[in-house]
Amino acid sequence: MKESYITTAIPYVNGNPHLGHAMDYLLADTLRRYMMYCGKKVRLQAGTDEHGNKIFKKAAELGIPTQDFVDQNAAKFQDFIHSLGVEYTDFVRTTNPDHENRCQEIWKRLSDHIYKDSYEGWYCEGCENFVTDKEHDENDGICPDHKKPYIKLSEENYYLRISDFKDRIRTAIESDELKITPTFRKKEFLNLLKDMPDVSISRPKEQVEWGIPVPGDESQVMYVWIDALANYITILGYPDEDISDIWPADTQVVGKDILRFHAGIWPAMLMGLDLPLSHNLLAHGFITVNGEKMSKSIGNVVDPQEILAKHGLTPFRYYFLRHASTTEDSDFTWDKYEASYNELANDLGNLVQRLATLCKKNAITGRKITKVANADFDSRMQKYEFNFAFDILWDGISELNKRIDTEKPWAVAKEDPAKAKDILEKLVDDLLTINDRLALFLPDCAKQIEEIFTASEITPPATPLFPKN
Ligand code: MSP
Numbered sequence: 001m002k003e004s005y006i007t008t009a010i011p012y013v014n015g016n017p018h019l020g021h022a023m024d025y026l027l028a029d030t031l032r033r034y035m036m037y038c039g040k041k042v043r044l045q046a047g048t049d050e051h052g053n054k055i056f057k058k059a060a061e062l063g064i065p066t067q068d069f070v071d072q073n074a075a076k077f078q079d080f081i082h083s084l085g086v087e088y089t090d091f092v093r094t095t096n097p098d099h100e101n102r103c104q105e106i107w108k109r110l111s112d113h114i115y116k117d118s119y120e121g122w123y124c125e126g127c128e129n130f131v132t133d134k135e136h137d138e139n140d141g142i143c144p145d146h147k148k149p150y151i152k153l154s155e156e157n158y159y160l161r162i163s164d165f166k167d168r169i170r171t172a173i174e175s176d177e178l179k180i181t182p183t184f185r186k187k188e189f190l191n192l193l194k195d196m197p198d199v200s201i202s203r204p205k206e207q208v209e210w211g212i213p214v215p216g217d218e219s220q221v222m223y224v225w226i227d228a229l230a231n232y233i234t235i236l237g238y239p240d241e242d243i244s245d246i247w248p249a250d251t252q253v254v255g256k257d258i259l260r261f262h263a264g265i266w267p268a269m270l271m272g273l274d275l276p277l278s279h280n281l282l283a284h285g286f287i288t289v290n291g292e293k294m295s296k297s298i299g300n301v302v303d304p305q306e307i308l309a310k311h312g313l314t315p316f317r318y319y320f321l322r323h324a325s326t327t328e329d330s331d332f333t334w335d336k337y338e339a340s341y342n343e344l345a346n347d348l349g350n351l352v353q354r355l356a357t358l359c360k361k362n363a364i365t366g367r368k369i370t371k372v373a374n375a376d377f378d379s380r381m382q383k384y385e386f387n388f389a390f391d392i393l394w395d396g397i398s399e400l401n402k403r404i405d406t407e408k409p410w411a412v413a414k415e416d417p418a419k420a421k422d423i424l425e426k427l428v429d430d431l432l433t434i435n436d437r438l439a440l441f442l443p444d445c446a447k448q449i450e451e452i453f454t455a456s457e458i459t460p461p462a463t464p465l466f467p468k469n
Contacts, residue, residue: 003041005249006032007232007278009258010047010092013073014054017080019304019332020255020287020294026320027284027386028253029086033440034381035250043246045235046081047092048074052224056210066210070095080304085313085443092235094227102234103227104215109239110272113161119200123153130155158202158214160226165268169193172267178277180263181384182327185256185283189263196264201226229266233275249278251384259283282384285329287320302332314445315341315466321441322390338469345466347397348445355400355427356452356460358409362417364424366454369432377437390441396434400427428453 008024011017028044035042050070059069074093081088092099107114122136123129126146130153131139142149170193172178173186180186202220203211211221232252236243254262259281267277286293289300308316319340324330358364380389404427413420432453439446445465452458 001041003043003246004035005043005045005236005246006035007045007249007252008047008088009254010049010094010228010231011077012052012055013048013050013070013077014058016073017077017304018294019289019302019307021077021080022084022304022320023284023287023324024253024255025081025084025086026317027282027326027384028251029084030321030386030440031251031253031282031381031384032087033443037437037440042250043089044087045090045092045232046077046086046088047090047231047235048077048094049224049228049231050074050093050095051211051222051227053208053210056208067095083305083308083313085317090235092231094231099231099234100212102237102239103212103222103230105239106230106234106269106273107215107222107226110160110269113164113268113272114158114201115161116156116158118154118156120152120154122150123155124148124150155204155207156220157200157204158217158220159198160201160265160268160272162196162198162264162268165271166193166196168271169264169267172277173263178263178267178281179279180259180281180283182283185259185327189260192260193264199223199225199265225261225265226269229261229269232266238275239273248276249280251280251282252278253282253284256283256285280384283327285325285327287324288329288331290333291331307332307337310337311341311466314442315344317442318344322387322394324387326384326386341466341469345464345468347394347401349464349466351397351401351404351431352449352452353460353464354404355424355431356458358404359424359428359453359458360460362409362413362420362424364421364428364458366456366458367425367428367432368454369436369450370429371436372433374437386441393434393438393441396430400431400434403427428458 006028008028011021025046032042032044048070055070056066059066062069078091119130121130122133124131124143124146126143126148131150136150170190173180173190180189201223202214203223205219205221208221211224212227214220214222232249233243233247236246238247252262262281270277288294289302292298292300294301319337323336323340374392377389377392380386380392407423409420409423412423432450435446435449448461448465452461
C-alpha cells in the first residue's frame with residue numbers, strides 16, 4: 001500500500017519557536033490522526049531550515065559557531081513539537097550532509113532550466129537585500145531601518161526559468177490536480193502567477209556564506225528557498241532512493257505567507273525533476289495577539305510554553321484547533337483562552353465527571369466503542385475545515401449533557417433500575433463514539449476518557465479532568 005505523506009513548513013532556526021509555529025504542527029498532526037483513523041498509513045515530516053544570513057549573523061552576535069547554534073535551536077524545535085503532542089515520523093535538518101548532497105544533485109538535474117544572469121538594482125548593505133525601484137523612491141533613497149543610502153549594486157545570480165513551467169503550473173492549479181485550500185488563496189495565487197518572473201536561486205558567496213555551494217561554481221551558494229523546498233523529498237532519500245511509494249505528498253501544510261513559494265517555485269522544481277506534484281496545499285491563517293501581528297518590535301510575542309504551562313496540553317490543543325480557524329487568521333488573548341478553558345471544563349469535564357459518577361452508583365460496567373459513521377464530520381475534515389469538524393463533536397457533547405438533564409437517570413433509578421441502566425449505557429456508548437473522534441484533536445484527554453468508560457468498573461476520575469481555577 002502506498003503510504004500517505006503529510007508535510008509541514010520547516011521554520012528558520014534564528015530564534016526560539018513561537019506561537020505561530022504551532023499551527024503547522026497542530027493541523028498536520030490532526031490530519032495525520034484522521035487519515036490513520038480512516039485506515040491509512042501516514043508519514044509526517046517536520047524539520048528545520050538552518051541556512052541563510054539571518055542565522056549566520058545571529059550566531060555571530062551570540063559568539064557561537066553557527067553549527068552549534070543551529071544544533072541547539074533544532075533541538076528546541078524538536079522539543080517544542082513533542083510538547084504539542086505531535087508525532088512526526090521524519091525530521092529533516094537542512095545542514096544535514098545527506099540533505100546538502102541531495103540538494104546539489106537536485107540542482108544538477110534542474111540545470112536545463114537554470115541560467116546565469118546579472119542583476120542590477122538598489123541594495124541596502126544593512127539589510128543585505130535588494131529593494132525595488134518603487135521602494136527606493138518611496139524611501140527617498142535611504143533605508144528606513146539602517147538610515148543608510150541605498151547603493152547601486154550589480155550581482156551575478158543563477159535563475160530558475162519559471163517561464164518553462166508557468167502554463168503547466170496554472171493548468172495544474174486550475175484543474176485542482178494541485179488543489180489549493182482555501183479557494184480564495186488559490187485565486188490570489190493564480191493572479192500572482194501571471195507576472196511571476198524567473199526566480200534568482202543563488203547568492204554570491206561573499207554575501208551569504210552559510211549555505212549549500214552551487215555545484216560547479218564555488219563562488220555561489222544556493223538561495224535558501226531552493227534548499228528549503230527540497231527538504232520534502234531529500235528526507236525521503238531522493239534522488240538516491242526511489243520515492244514513488246511515498247511521493248507525491250497528500251497534503252503540504254503551510255502558512256499563508258509562504259503559499260507562493262509552495263505553489264510557484266516548488267511545482268516548477270518538481271516538474272523540472274519529472275516528479276509528480278503534491279495533491280493538496282493547505283494554507284492556514286496567522287495567529288494574532290490582541291488583534292495584532294506578533295512581532296518582537298511591538299513586544300507582543302507570546303511564548304507558547306507560557307500557555308502550555310497554564311493549563312497543560314489539552315486546553316492548548318482545544319483552543320487552537322477549535323477556536324482558531326483552519327484557514328483564516330485567528331486571535332489569541334488570555335481572556336479568550338480562559339473562557340475556552342472554562343467551556344472545556346463545563347462541557348466536557350463535567351460530562352465525564354457526572355456520567356462516570358452515575359455509572360458507578362448504578363454499577364454500570366465498561367462498554368465497548370461502537371463505530372458510527374458521521375458523514376458531516378467526514379465532509380468537514382475532507383475540506384480541511386477542522387474547527388468546524390470539531391464543532392460537530394462539541395454539539396454531540398452538549399447534546400449528551402442535555403440528555404442527562406432531561407432523562408434524569410438518578411430519578412429513573414429509584415422507580416425502574418433496568419431503565420436507568422439502559423439510559424446510562426446509551427449515554428456511555430454515545431460518549432465513546434464521540435470520544436473516538438475527539439482523539440484526533442485531544443489525544444491525551446480522549447485516551448483518559450476511553451480508559452474510564454471501557455474499564456471493567458466505571459469510576460469517576462479522582463480529580464476532575466479540568467479543575468476549576
Ligand atoms: N523557513 C521558511 C519555510 C520553509 S518551508 C520549505 C519559513 N520559516 S518561518 O519560521 O518564517 O515560518 C515557519 C512556518 O510558521 C510557516 O508556515 C509560517 O507561515 C508559520 N508562521 C509564522 N508565523 C505565524 C503566525 N503568527 N501564525 C501562524 N503561522 C505563522 O517561512
